[in-house]
Amino acid sequence: MKLHSALNDVKRSRGDPRRFPGERRSTSGLFSGLDDRLVHVAPDGSVRDYSYPVSGLVGIEKSRFGVELGNGTHWLEGGQQRYVGDTAVVETVHRIDSEPKSDPVTLVQHDVTVGRLHLTHFELEGTDGTDSPSEPSIHACLGFAPEGRVGRTGQLRHEDVVEIYHDRERDFVAASSPLEVTGQVPPNFEELLDEEPVELPRPDAAGRYEETSLSPIGMLEVTLTGDDPSATIATLLADASDGDRLEALERVRAGVADHPDRETILEVGRTQAQGLLGAGDSSSTVGNGTIDDAVDDLRTLALLRGSNGSRMAGPEFDPFFRYSGGYGYTWFRDDAEIASFLLAADRRADLGLEEWHRRSARFYVETQLEDGTWPHRVWPHNGEIAPGWANGRLEQGSAGVDYQADQTASVATYLATYLRVVDDEDEDVRAALVSALDGLDDTLEDDGLPERVQNAWENMTGRFTHTAATYLEAYAAIARAPLADEYRERALEGAREVYEGIDALWVPERECYGLRLDDGDLDDRLDGSTFALAGAHAEYDAVAGLAVDGDRLARLRSHLETTIDGLYRDPDGPIEGLARFEDDPWRVSDQGEPKIWTVTTAWGSHAAAELSALLAAADGDAAAEFDERARDLLALVEPGGQLRRDGEYLPEQLFDDGTADSATPLGWPHALRLATATALAEADASGVDVSADGPTAQD
Structure with missing residues (x-):
């Protein structure tokens, strides 16, 4: 948690008798991650790393997800969460009001962590009545803090992967389907001092290319494809000592290529569960x-x-x-x-x-x-x-x-x-x-x-x-x-x-x-x-x-x-x-x-x-x-x-x-x-x- 996020929490929590302002609570939501990374999935589907103690890497500092349907973008709020069986796969079910249509749309999110790779899979259900003129998509606003830095960071936008880095730590994002990337300008001093918290995503950067290239925050739009529209987003935390940049790029690309659907995500969880309790019995x-x-x-x-x-x-x-x-x-x-x-x-x-x-x-x-x-x-x-x-x-x-x-x-x-x-x-x-x-x-x-x-x-x-x-x-x-x-x-x-x-x-x-x-x-x-x-x-x-x-x-x-x-x-x-x-x-x-x-x-x-x-x-x-x-x-x-x-x-x-x-x-x-x-x-x-x-x- 960096100062920007801590100040936002102070603004949201001030005066609450059951919250101590400036903390990053995990009293709601579920965790995924065994051995090398620990990722929290909040009820609104947002993910953030608690990984530094177990990996020495900081990773995702804040995030927000939304889904674009025919009637606009719906930013995810509270969903229903559970672990899938005996696994450490987190399932979050989002019910989305598809007004003016009568039937709600269901977006099912599955999260699982494999080593330093975290996979977030989205699958859209009940979309027949949306009359969308184009394919639905996921909007992902991801803010990283490599080595605890939210300043003096940089972005490299490879053809299909975004890399956010400071010095030793390199954080990568990829998707299993086509994605578009834009930058986000971090809050300025005046905004940090405002009484109201700064919400993500931020307004359009208005061509301030150098600021978005030096920002730890990326905005991704990922197309949901297939008969049951779905996509997987992967984030990878890497240390410079783990290998060169090309090796990390291949690892994150393989992550989304090997886990493009719900079943491959769940199979990861079942494999992990075998190490939890004998043969995975409950x-x-x-x-x-x-x-x-x-x-x-x-x-x-x-x-x-x-x-x-x-x-x-x-x-x-x-x-x-x-x-x-x-x-x-x-x-x-x-x-x-x-x-x-x-x-x-x-x-x-x-x-x-x-x-x-x-x-x-x-x-x-x-x-x-x-x-x-x-x-x-x-x-x-x-x-x-x-x-x-x-x-x-x-x-x-x-x-x-x-x-x-x-x-x-x-x-x-x-x-x-x-x-x-x-x-x-x-x-x-x-x-x-x-x-x-x-x-x-x-x-x-x-x-x-x-x-x-x-x-x-x-x-x-x-x-x-x-x-x-x-x-x-x-x-x-x-x-x-x-x-x-x-x-x-x-x-x-x-x-x-x-x-x-x-x-x-x-x-x-x-x-x-x-x-x-x-x-x-x-x-x-x-x-x-x-x-x-x-x-x-x-x-x-x-x-x-x-x-x-x-x-x-x-x-x-x-x-x-x-x-x-x-x-x-x-x-x-x-x-x-x-x-x-x-x-x-x-x-x-x-x-x-x-x-x-x-x-x-x-x-x-x-x-x-x-x-x-x-x-x-x-x-x-x-x-x-x-x-x-x-x-x-x-x-x-x-x-x-x-x-x-x-x-x-x-x-x-x-x-x-x-x-x-x-x-x-x-x-x-x-x-x-x-x-x-x-x-x-x-x-x-x-x-x-x-x-x-x-x-x-x-x-």
Whole structure:
């Protein structure tokens, strides 16, 4: 999103209680794109790239489509959208008033992304009554921002392809049928300062050839041909290092030549779907039970993933960082938690995700710092350090507070589990895990708690219950991994120390664990991230020679009851679920109360399921109680649940009236949902206790 578009959104959104002006929201519409490009298709059919995190290329900044019939050009507005089956093909159906004729015309749009090539196919239905004197056509206004530039760009108009470029990035447009190209003059300073937004397409350029040749905006007219009038428009993002201009031209030409109709577009989607869930089934069997709609979560997670296996947290909706610190990066906390949940779900439901697991492990090995820790966040497309505020361990002389230690612990847990259950011969992972153990030891204090660091929500410093839980889980996972005895013994001792240290975080008056120790004072607020205690104790209990004692089980039970009940919100609107932490003020606008978060709702469900398994042997009634809590919370984030939105996406947050806000979709709750659903299905099918990484009775 560039300044022109941000200012337009400010003008449209100013005063709206549910919009933060200047953002590029994805709370409506659907995404297409696996590995190298991520393209958003809005309900009006317009497309734009969210591709920079996964490709390093910016691509389409804004667009608009219209269809010319016998009675003029109809600019597309709101359409009906869906994914076609289990694919990532987006279908948008536009109903067009064909006045003065009585019957409406239907324009069906299909969008699919193949690598760095995006295909948009239009097919016109119901045109017999239009009496068009000529063939119908699509008008496409496409604005690019190569390398983030809307100035100092240029256009090359090849015979059948338009190229918009700055330096390294080259963006190409072609069509499967004849096209005409004209230029668009970008808004001037006075127009940017006007109270009203600048709409596309712009008025005629009036012969200002040099300005249109230096503009990133192109206007195309593409003829719809055939008995069922149709055409495909292709855009290709290319880097100068990918090859020369002629090679890119041939790729975009081949894109439209090979996909001229609806069936060839849908075939691309069916081929892609085979990599999402085994053979592309929409459900998977667990024991005698079935996990329905696993593909909804896997599709979403695949959309957010780069070709190296890393995932951005969510589509970047706040590129000017006006209201947040940005989302289009890989956080090692989110990514490793997602990887662990996917590994757990795959082991239970045989989802065919082994290549996903291997890519994750390789990515973590390649991005580990020399001291055994992982940095704040990196660019998904290349693993390089991204701008952040928690890179204290990279800064010489830093005291270490600006470090999110839970991120290192989450990666260590995944690598330990991967080494144990996927590939115990991976020496690179083994070495990384030993180094991670050094990093954990270096940041663990003598009292058994991690040192003062930043928290999971990135808005405080202290000694957090959540951080301690991730350390407990990491040490326990390493103690179970196929490492030399000396490392397993060190991890075992670390697990014991943290297990005992967690007692200092207990709040007797509230019968729960507090949020943090802050300069020796216990912050007793309820915090959804402390749900991590359940999984940490499940992992601890699975280590030979360790066991969660009765007193700790009682405290865990009380803690989860208090935290779930205390964070639960059931406002007058159409939704209910869990807030992030007590008195959370972030992005509430005029609402007054903390917003409902999908990640804490899904996390609460997962924690309740894990505690149910831990309690099963000691207290069957309590186990049944938490099993019920898990299912009630899971229903809110299941496909079709109250907190789902377009495309079965889980947005990060929702206002009480049900309006989605912030990053949409957010990857973390999708993985949590899938892991919880498989755990509960397995419990139904077999009755085997399930830990954080699969059925421990079989390990």
